[in-house]
Amino acid sequence: MKGTYTYEYPRPSVTTDCVIFGFDAEGLSVLLIERGIEPFKGCWAFPGGFMQMDEDAETCARRELEEETGLKDVHVEQFGTFSDVNRDPRGRTVTIAHFALVKKAQVKGADDAAQAKWFPIGSIPPLAFDHDRILRVALKALREKIHFEPVGFELLPQVFTMPQLQDLYESILEVKFDRRNFANKMLKLGILTEVDDGTIRRGTRNPIKYSFNPESYSQMKAKGFRLEF
Amino acid sequence: MKGTYTYEYPRPSVTTDCVIFGFDAEGLSVLLIERGIEPFKGCWAFPGGFMQMDEDAETCARRELEEETGLKDVHVEQFGTFSDVNRDPRGRTVTIAHFALVKKAQVKGADDAAQAKWFPIGSIPPLAFDHDRILRVALKALREKIHFEPVGFELLPQVFTMPQLQDLYESILEVKFDRRNFANKMLKLGILTEVDDGTIRRGTRNPIKYSFNPESYSQMKAKGFRLEF
């Protein structure tokens, strides 16, 4: 692979980066990797790397994601490209930024790979390059996206409770909802399936379990809709 | 500028493209340029070109826009990056796609530059490269954007009428609204200023003139809002 490649005009490097969102009882967080080398040694960064000639951006982002964190088969989506002239001190680099949504519970063991660590969205350490800006844009993209698609379900375990779902929405949108109205709205969407876990008790501290119903959702999507919050 | 530039690893070319939206009584349209050379000779394409080492993507898009169409000082915004391995038969190329919103009325004279031509959104000729896909994504981005920001005002003349504004929204969103409800909603937003053109008559075929009020809008934006349609 390594060799010499010559062009008539100078070309920037092209990389991808991946902002990995996870969610649990502590709220929304992102998975970061500590840089072991200069520049920005000791700072934290999103997993990412150079795009190969035989892969497109999303493929690259998924490859880097797996290589650096072990994560695969997750929701990955491009949200912006960052091309400031001086964003990388080593040379001109353009990065195509993605966000990934992962079910944090099922990942707990997977991040043995390297020095990856989850940081709550409110306690982000110093980031390398322009990654702080990238994070802000990623959050904005996620917040807007949640109005059109139930992205939240990518972040929750397969089976979850209404309070969990509400916490998630409140974390992402940074607002508070009335318990009962939130549940009503969600249920009226018709994309939740009640999971029977044996316990039949109701109206109690033991919450009902739900799972997301992709079939209902795709039907719903075909007709066009908006999630209003 | 031209010379030889050598790298250890191969790099794709990086370009920008610009989907230019305009609007008039005939509806929404895009400004295209006819290709005079292969590949895709005779097809139409968005203005665009190679990113220089001393400019970021938006700067590049604006430069190409002015060079190829004469347009400047317009709304330009990135909406996606296209990186399919075979999207350009001449070699690996990544393009950072933007859309521009222009006041078509004020442009009529500016497109003497080259073989630029407006095409209604419903009558698009064969496009070069993956520009048909790029156009579809651009339209989707515009439709979503209009729910969060009054982008429409970039497309109308400084002074416009309520029916014009409604036509614009109907063209972009491809729906029909009730005249009275649309006007009520728009006026309630508080971002329109009535323009006194001397004529004091009301409730007649002679429509009231409005202009967009950026101050009210930025106040409104600070509080956070959504345009619902």
Place this chain on the structure above:
DNA sequence: TTGTTTATGTGTGAAAATTACGCAAATTAT
């Protein structure tokens, strides 16, 4: 000129959606 058609502005009641809120039951904590 005259009559006809079309586009525009205005307001109101009905329907729907949103919001606010109280209570009872079971788990958890003390």
Place this chain on the structure above:
DNA sequence: ATAATTTGCGTAATTTTCACACATAAACAA
């Protein structure tokens, strides 16, 4: 045991959306 918390359920009040009719002046047709 007792108290506090979490959860589910339902309803009344409010707000927002929606559908709709008419009067006026301009544009058009004769």
